[in-house]
Amino acid sequence: MSDIVVNITRRLLADAGISAGMRVLDVGCGRGDVTLMLAELVGERGQVVGVDRDVRPLAAARERVRALGLAHITFAEGDMSALSSEYELFDAAVGRRVLMYQPEPVNAVAQLARAVRPGGLVVFQEHDSTRVPVPGGQAPLPLHERVHGWMWQTVKREGADVHMGFHLSSVLARAGLAVEQVRVEAIVQTPTQSFGIAAIVRAMLPRIIEQGVATEAEIDIDTLERRLLEEQQKAGVASIWELVFGAWARKPA
Numbered sequence: 001m002s003d004i005v006v007n008i009t010r011r012l013l014a015d016a017g018i019s020a021g022m023r024v025l026d027v028g029c030g031r032g033d034v035t036l037m038l039a040e041l042v043g044e045r046g047q048v049v050g051v052d053r054d055v056r057p058l059a060a061a062r063e064r065v066r067a068l069g070l071a072h073i074t075f076a077e078g079d080m081s082a083l084s085s086e087y088e089l090f091d092a093a094v095g096r097r098v099l100m101y102q103p104e105p106v107n108a109v110a111q112l113a114r115a116v117r118p119g120g121l122v123v124f125q126e127h128d129s130t131r132v133p134v135p136g137g138q139a140p141l142p143l144h145e146r147v148h149g150w151m152w153q154t155v156k157r158e159g160a161d162v163h164m165g166f167h168l169s170s171v172l173a174r175a176g177l178a179v180e181q182v183r184v185e186a187i188v189q190t191p192t193q194s195f196g197i198a199a200i201v202r203a204m205l206p207r208i209i210e211q212g213v214a215t216e217a218e219i220d221i222d223t224l225e226r227r228l229l230e231e232q233q234k235a236g237v238a239s240i241w242e243l244v245f246g247a248w249a250r251k252p253a
Helices: 003-016 033-042 053-068 105-113 142-157 163-175 197-209 221-235
Strands: 025-026 047-052 073-077 089-097 116-128 178-189 239-250
Touching: 003 089, 003 116, 003 178, 003 239, 025 033, 025 053, 033 053, 033 073, 033 089, 047 053, 053 197, 073 197, 089 105, 089 142, 105 116, 105 163, 105 221, 116 163, 116 197, 142 221, 163 239, 197 221
Parallel strands: 025 047, 025 089, 047 073, 089 116
Antiparallel strands: 116 239, 178 239
């Protein structure tokens, strides 16, 4: 995971009020990247439960936690909209890039809120595919635009809402939560600061091909990083790669 995204997520969690001693639920936890951030914030007196419906990343998450010897993290297989009643109520529920894949996000958040104590927090971070127009006269970046299209068109064809960032506040409010803050940060690519786009495309490559968005030959993954860097350096300009929305809301007391 890019350091840029790590820092954006960490700031969101801290500013939302995730702190020492809290019990926090991490929905759609995957390999546990956000789970580990939460564990650091709540400390050993707190507890973090990571939930995901895919057993493969859960196995990797469990191994990471086992290797680190963190006893205040546990994992469970499940869906955010159908959590087991076996858990005590949480002080907060957190999710990153989760709502965009929910067919009924309002209902999913409403169901999730049942696992949060009255007055507790619900925090989500969602990326958005909306492109920010470049200033007039700025040199074009056609390869960057093409790669951006490959990635987001793949996600869209997989059924995701690629504009969940802009929809985030409305989803939380319609689920019955009191929205306290919504923010957006931009991931900026410059000739000297790389976001690691080629690495993301490499990880997505089977999905891009499966969805018929681009062919392996079109992508030419082994030269992609070099071509992207050359284009950016030749243009000598910065570009906004994508927008990252964060929001937190509170369950009515």
